[in-house]
Amino acid sequence: MRTLLLLACIVVAVYSASLHTRDPSLDSAWEEWKIKFEKQYTTQEEESSRRLVWEDRLRWIEKHNKEYMEGKHSFTVGLNEFADKKREEFKACSFVE
Template sequence: MKCYRMLSAVCVLLAISSVLSLPVRNQELDSEFEEWKKKHEKVYSGPEEEAMRREVWEETKKRVEAHNKEADQGLHTYWQGMNQFSDKTHEERQKGCVLPPLKDLDGEMETVAGNFTNAALDGDVGKNSSMVPNVGEIEKP
């Protein structure tokens, strides 16, 4: 009987800890996330991946909103927006952004620096940049 009670207690504790370890998502963003997924044709392999992508997407959204508040105060010269990369981690964006080598003025082959390219994906390149388009940047009226 003691063994049964002990086993039951352990099971309850495991269930509680697994629920507490789940990421807490902002339910107010449910419809916005669903619209974003539809717009960018996002399909995930299962509930675990969707929960992880949703968490990354929410963090990206917070970062974009914080940046745009600073831009409204004149601290930045550009605004950011959510795009098809908003559910990707920084590491995934680094891996996925490989540009072909470019020829410089002397005809030598050179590689575009990964950090500069990733800055563009993160929306950290100013709007006057002509080298790499800033996919996260939006114009403010």
């Protein structure tokens, strides 16, 4: 039983790591977005973390806008200066209820 639990944890960790790798095809878009919104990060770890959040947001935006084209939504969405913020961080902003 213990071995099975350990194996399951390893599988989950490997799967999670594979989900959280950056997409090199988005490198130039990431750099352009950082320039546009004057983003600077203090460490490579922070930038990597923010990049993953940004990529998740970008995928969500692309999915939503595709659904908009299919008539599923009445509005489109796009990247803004908050695209590198986790939901919890964004919700913590004073202007968000």
